[in-house]
Amino acid sequence: MKKGHQVTMKEIAKKLGVSVSTVSRALKDSPELHADTKTRIVEMAKSMNYQYNLLAQSLRISRSKVLGVIVPELTSHFFSSNISGIQDTAYKRGYNIMICQSNESFEQEKANVRTLVSSQVDGLLISLSRETKSYEHLQELYDREIPFIMFDRVTEEIPVSKVTVDDAHGAYLVVHHLLEQGFKKIAYFSGPEDLYISKKRKEGYLEALKEFGIPEKESRVYITDLTFEMNRKITLDMLQEQDRPDAIFAMIDPLAVEVMMILKENGVRIPEDIALAGFTNNPTSAVVEPSLTTVSQPGYEMGQLAANHLLDQLDELVSDDPQTFVLLTTLVARNSTKKTPKS
Amino acid sequence: MKKGHQVTMKEIAKKLGVSVSTVSRALKDSPELHADTKTRIVEMAKSMNYQYNLLAQSLRISRSKVLGVIVPELTSHFFSSNISGIQDTAYKRGYNIMICQSNESFEQEKANVRTLVSSQVDGLLISLSRETKSYEHLQELYDREIPFIMFDRVTEEIPVSKVTVDDAHGAYLVVHHLLEQGFKKIAYFSGPEDLYISKKRKEGYLEALKEFGIPEKESRVYITDLTFEMNRKITLDMLQEQDRPDAIFAMIDPLAVEVMMILKENGVRIPEDIALAGFTNNPTSAVVEPSLTTVSQPGYEMGQLAANHLLDQLDELVSDDPQTFVLLTTLVARNSTKKTPKS
DNA sequence: CTGTTAGCGCGTTCAT
DNA sequence: ATGAACGCGCTAACAG
Numbered sequence: 001m002k003k004g005h006q007v008t009m010k011e012i013a014k015k016l017g018v019s020v021s022t023v024s025r026a027l028k029d030s031p032e033l034h035a036d037t038k039t040r041i042v043e044m045a046k047s048m049n050y051q052y053n054l055l056a057q058s059l060r061i062s063r064s065k066v067l068g069v070i071v072p073e074l075t076s077h078f079f080s081s082n083i084s085g086i087q088d089t090a091y092k093r094g095y096n097i098m099i100c101q102s103n104e105s106f107e108q109e110k111a112n113v114r115t116l117v118s119s120q121v122d123g124l125l126i127s128l129s130r131e132t133k134s135y136e137h138l139q140e141l142y143d144r145e146i147p148f149i150m151f152d153r154v155t156e157e158i159p160v161s162k163v164t165v166d167d168a169h170g171a172y173l174v175v176h177h178l179l180e181q182g183f184k185k186i187a188y189f190s191g192p193e194d195l196y197i198s199k200k201r202k203e204g205y206l207e208a209l210k211e212f213g214i215p216e217k218e219s220r221v222y223i224t225d226l227t228f229e230m231n232r233k234i235t236l237d238m239l240q241e242q243d244r245p246d247a248i249f250a251m252i253d254p255l256a257v258e259v260m261m262i263l264k265e266n267g268v269r270i271p272e273d274i275a276l277a278g279f280t281n282n283p284t285s286a287v288v289e290p291s292l293t294t295v296s297q298p299g300y301e302m303g304q305l306a307a308n309h310l311l312d313q314l315d316e317l318v319s320d321d322p323q324t325f326v327l328l329t330t331l332v333a334r335n336s337t338k339k340t341p342k343s
Numbered sequence: 344m345k346k347g348h349q350v351t352m353k354e355i356a357k358k359l360g361v362s363v364s365t366v367s368r369a370l371k372d373s374p375e376l377h378a379d380t381k382t383r384i385v386e387m388a389k390s391m392n393y394q395y396n397l398l399a400q401s402l403r404i405s406r407s408k409v410l411g412v413i414v415p416e417l418t419s420h421f422f423s424s425n426i427s428g429i430q431d432t433a434y435k436r437g438y439n440i441m442i443c444q445s446n447e448s449f450e451q452e453k454a455n456v457r458t459l460v461s462s463q464v465d466g467l468l469i470s471l472s473r474e475t476k477s478y479e480h481l482q483e484l485y486d487r488e489i490p491f492i493m494f495d496r497v498t499e500e501i502p503v504s505k506v507t508v509d510d511a512h513g514a515y516l517v518v519h520h521l522l523e524q525g526f527k528k529i530a531y532f533s534g535p536e537d538l539y540i541s542k543k544r545k546e547g548y549l550e551a552l553k554e555f556g557i558p559e560k561e562s563r564v565y566i567t568d569l570t571f572e573m574n575r576k577i578t579l580d581m582l583q584e585q586d587r588p589d590a591i592f593a594m595i596d597p598l599a600v601e602v603m604m605i606l607k608e609n610g611v612r613i614p615e616d617i618a619l620a621g622f623t624n625n626p627t628s629a630v631v632e633p634s635l636t637t638v639s640q641p642g643y644e645m646g647q648l649a650a651n652h653l654l655d656q657l658d659e660l661v662s663d664d665p666q667t668f669v670l671l672t673t674l675v676a677r678n679s680t681k682k683t684p685k686s
Numbered sequence: 687c688t689g690t691t692a693g694c695g696c697g698t699t700c701a702t
Numbered sequence: 703a704t705g706a707a708c709g710c711g712c713t714a715a716c717a718g
Contacts, residue, residue, distance in 0.1 A: 003405075003406075003465065003466075003488065003489065003490060003657075004487045004488025004489055005488075006405075006463075006487075006695095008694095008695060008696090009695070009696070010695075010696095018704075018705085019704065019705045019706075020695090020696080020697090020705090020706095021696095021697075021698085021704075021705065021706080021707095022703085022704055022705075024695095024696065024697055024698090025697090025703095025704085028697085032703065032704090033703065033704080034703055034704085037703080037704085049483070049487060051457075051460055051461055052461050052695095052696090053461070053463060053694095053695055053696070054458075054461045054462045054463065055398060055401055055402050055407060055462065055463045055694095055695080055696095056402055056694075056695035056696045056697095056710090057695080057696065057697085058398050058710090059398050059399055059402050059694090059695080059696080059709095059710050059711065059712095060695080060696055060697065060698090060709080060710050061696095061697090061710080062346075062349075062710065062711095063346075064398060066441070066462075073427070074423050074426050074427040074430060075420065075423045075424050075427050075643075077418065077420070080417050080418045080423040081418050083417050083442075084416070084417040084418050084444065087417060087442060087443065087444055088444070088446075091443070096441050096443070096458060096459075096462055097441065097442060098409070098439050098440065098441050098442075099426075099430060099440060099441075099442050100430065100434065100439075101427065101430055101431070103431075114394075115397075115439060116439075117394055118394055118395050118396070118397045119397045119398065119409075119439055120349075120396060120397065120398045122346065123346075140392070144347045144349075144392060145346065145347025145348075146346065146347055147346060257630055260630075261630070283627055284626055284627045284630055287600055287603075287604070287627055287630070287631045288630045288631065288632070289631070289632030300418075314346075349711095351710095351711060351712090352711070352712070353711075353712095361688080361689085362688065362689045362690075363689095363711085363712080363713090364688075364689065364690080364712090364713070364714090365687090365688060365689075367711095367712065367713055367714095368687095368688085368713090371713090375687065375688090376687065376688080377687055377688085380687085380688085395711095395712090396710095396711055396712070398710095398711080398712095399694090399710075399711035399712045399713095400711080400712065400713085401694095402694050402695070402696095402710090402711080402712080403693080403694050403711085403712055403713065403714095404694080404712095404713090405694070405695095687718100688717100688718085689716105689717080689718080690715105690716085690717075690718095691714105691715085691716080691717095692713100692714090692715085692716100693712100693713095693714100694711105694712090694713100695710105696709100696710090697708105697709100697710100698707100698708090698709095699706105699707085699708080699709105700705105700706090700707085700708105701704100701705080701706080701707095702703100702704085702705080702706100
């Protein structure tokens with residue numbers, strides 16, 4: 001399909017017998033212009049359906065007014081909330097966003113960085129893939145002074161601003177809640193150990209245990225790669241144990257929901273036999289039976305904050321010193337952790 | 344933050360004492376070039392961290408290699424699946440995507456179209472907002488020969504390609520299933536009547552009824568504006584009826600899930616007292632209790648198809664004649680519509 | 687083999 | 703009050 005020709009200032013100028021710069025001035029309402037010519041030009045532009053060419057503008061001023069966004073996946077509710085916050089904020093401040101998904105692949109993430117930089121985005125908002133364990137691509141951005149910040153899936157290796165939630169505290173909250181309800185043997189179902197959130201949430205888990213006098217060596221950590229098969233395996237294995245846990249804190253809601261299904265299949269009552277809690281507060285968690293206790297992460301607000309901070313840096317409203325924003329998480333106590341009278 | 348300076352061909356040229364065009368030729372591996380100069384240039388480019396400027400390229404060739412995408416909202420699972428399909432496809436074919444959300448607002452949608460056009464996107468993929476009832480903004484795109492196609496939320500007023508699912512057939516499938524299970528008095532909980540999908544799904548509903556000998560005048564259609572309050576109201580009103588329905592087909596899953604909650608609160612057993620089905624197959628629907636019968640829409644595939652078709656048009660691999668693609672939906676029968684032995 | 691010229695659409699000089 | 707010239711980064715056409 002041949003793209004329909006776009007009217008340019010040049011054509012308007014020609015039609016009216018004026019110069020291009022006059023048209024330019026008229027269109028941006030410059031004061032030093034005869035009112036007549038101005039109206040003539042503006043009207044002609046309207047009648048010719050003239051549309052400003054942002055690309056040319058970008059080239060001229062070396063600023064594209066576009067932010068690049070890289071997320072591991074677009075379909076997770078949490079990331080799409082982030083993006084929604086970023087998009088709304090960027091839009092309000094006159095920016096567009098270009099979106100890539102790494103699909104949790106390191107190579108893809110590097111490629112995404114390249115194409116966004118090539119596209120001359122003014123800054124990037126990045127949430128790292130699960131595979132990302134080395135950071136040369138980010139270091140390069142840093143060295144080349146291309147503004148970017150990280151959100152949610154961050155690394156401390158690069159000194160740029162970050163926006164995260166208080167993972168450790170959130171985990172602490174939920175485990176504390178379990179202990180307070182009277183559960184004693186709390187398991188932590190963790191994702192891969194090298195994941196930032198796996199570590200952080202474990203910290204909170206251990207801290208809550210400690211507060212209730214349970215030493216780390218009595219902690220019960222189960223590791224899964226988050227595949228369905230392995231989730232199932234660790235759950236069933238756990239059920240076989242002699243001294244099995246009476247409560248499970250699963251690192252993320254989708255894991256918790258899978259565990260819930262498996263427990264129910266096996267006739268385990270929740271919370272009577274085993275209590276269960278997650279993290280993220282996905283929409284799903286409110287509607288499962290029993291409703292799932294979890295920790296609410298403000299995804300949309302994270303996106304807003306991240307975008308606003310990056311734009312503030314770009315507009316030099318704040319200094320470039322890296323800042324770390326930690327958003328509060330809140331406990332959402334539901335039925336899956338309700339202590340029943342007896343037991 | 345001042346953006347770090349990007350190295351240009353000009354600088355490489357200067358440093359090496361050659362002309363810019365020579366650099367250009369070397370970098371795109373032109374054959375008519377002395378091997379030596381080529382290597383010298385390529386190496387210098389690498390050492391200087393040269394990065395190609397896509398923006399300049401775009402201006403030159405009047406093609407940005409960017410697709411614009413407008414969706415009503417980013418956080419719905421269905422739309423984020425669409426976007427995921429679009430993004431993956433575009434990326435594979437060397438395009439980036441710029442995303443806007445209309446937030447279901449007509450004004451916002453018009454504004455989105457403007458900014459994307461201004462940004463010189465090569466084409467647009469649009470899913471209409473709920474509010475959109477007039478189509479001048481699309482007509483203008485059409486008149487100006489800016490390639491675009493519509494997906495999911497489409498209108499037949501504009502002769503461009505469209506990608507939809509077979510709404511009527513999907514509704515037919517699920518209502519047919521209900522009737523086959525032995526339910527007799529099937530209600531249709533519909534969104535606003537002027538919505539395309541409200542109409543289409545009603546068609547399928549009526550067709551299934553007809554097939555089982557139920558005339559249209561005995562149909563039971565309840566209209567809601569999809570707010571929580573109104574959903575609640577129509578559900579409670581329905582429960583008061585003398586001759587109340589024994590099954591409900593809700594236009595979309597989120598509505599179905601809300602209705603499920605309300606029914607359960609009121610002691611109505613599902614499916615024993617009233618069966619319930621939805622449409623979309625959101626992740627949530629699989630995990631509610633009872634699991635929700637619904638119709639599966641291939642969101643990711645829709646995105647892929649839409650993007651591929653638009654790019655095919657842009658690359659002139661297919662003609663510009665508008666085509667309508669209708670993707671198949673499939674019934675996902677679950678427990679919420681299981682006919683119990685007795686009753 | 688390589689350099690010069692010109693132009694993509696725009697806006698900012700600097701003239702007039 | 704308006705026009706001409708220049709440059710943003712890049713490449714195709716034309717010269718040599």
